[in-house]
Amino acid sequence: MGIIKKIFNKSRSPEDGIFFEEMRKILGFNPVELSHYRKGFTHRSSNKTDENGNPINYERLEFLGDAMLGSVIAAHLFKEVPTGDEGYLTKMRSKIVSREHLNELGRDLNLIKWVESKVSAQHFGENIHGNLFEAFVGAIYLDRGFTYCEKFINKKVIVPYVDIPKLEGKVISYKSLVIEWCQKEKKQFHYDVFEDNGNEDVKHFGVRLKIDGKIVAKARATSKKKAEEKASQRAYFAFQEKINKK
Template sequence: MNFLRKIVNPKTKEDEEFYYDLKALLNFKPIKLFHYKKAFIHRSLKMTDSKGKPINYERLEFLGDAILGSVIASFLYKEAPKGDEGYLTQMRSKVVSRESLNKLGKDLDLIRFVQSNINQNQIGENIHGNIFEALVGAIYLDRGYNYCHQFIYDQVIIPYVDLQKLENKISSYKGYIIEWCQKTKRKYVFESFEDTGRQVQKHFSVIVYIDGQKIAKGRATSKKKAEEMAAKRVYYSFQNEINDTE
């Protein structure tokens, strides 16, 4: 494929536009554009190389996830010297949660680079976080760890990582509600079912019952999202009682 060639200087108008957009985003000069182009190719295009191997962002996403986790772990180790392993793990999970990464991808407007055969509104919310991780992977392959470290520091740590706020952030409303119910000896049920209706994309609904009473409902494109949505609504319904028990 033409876009997989190694290029130092843009050769086409499309390459040139992509190069300067990337340069403005990264705050450094990208060298091998094909890594970055691959970071935004959705599997729905079904692209393959000459050996039949898939060309999409998923392997870069895996790589970027590992690098992002290591940079955040290093930062937390230095900035929270009194934190034990459990604390550091929990804080890292909050920084690199799917919700946080999706927000990062949205704030950087990475979706504008994505090539896909699926309408962007139907791809799903996680595309934003996935391509952010793929971008980190592309930076690593192009410029190495130090450039990744600086990019993550500038785009993630400085604008988003506030340890005091993170300590108070609830990473999973479902887990929080279950823990609260167990602590206060309340019976809880998360009832889930497929609720696609007339929509093409599959949807799920989750109803939460506390002590036999229906409290809240959540509906989303995945069971996990629907559970979190419903649990969050339960949290706000019982917020005063929850605060009294803490």
């Protein structure tokens, strides 16, 4: 590995040298092919293509990284929870790789610092942090293979964040809980979504959640999905004892 580093030190440009050192700090080991990581930080707005006209951006790496995360975490859960059935293991994996958690991981590593884009960072959605983290994992797989990819996921995700007892009690979707409860109790539910701009420049959506024809919760947010989740959370706490009743 020392020989590889010496060779790279001779051939890298000063800019690549800085990028190499920064990647090495995040990875905990030496990257070999920096182009994989460069691609992992290239936003589609850059409109880059390779010699064959194929787009160069992080979206395909994002897909690959998602698969790597899922497989490594699935294997960990399979080993650590021998009594867990398929449904339990699937829910636990979903909690670990939830969009909220992936965004947190991406923010913690400050991956957005390296994004190459023609769009201002203030226009990126919150999910770019998680997308970059998945793309970064995909880049690791292409660069160093499965063993190093697994090593990184274990160090950055499993060891610091995967606490089985805590995860069992973690709610990742209040909307799913409310819908499951309504279906179980044969209750009719409906999310009434409407545009709600108010006096703000940013478009908002309002949501009224009705159960058996009665409005039980209201919420507003910058997207329909977020507004529905907020309304569901309020409904959950209103009916918590009934929902959690075995």
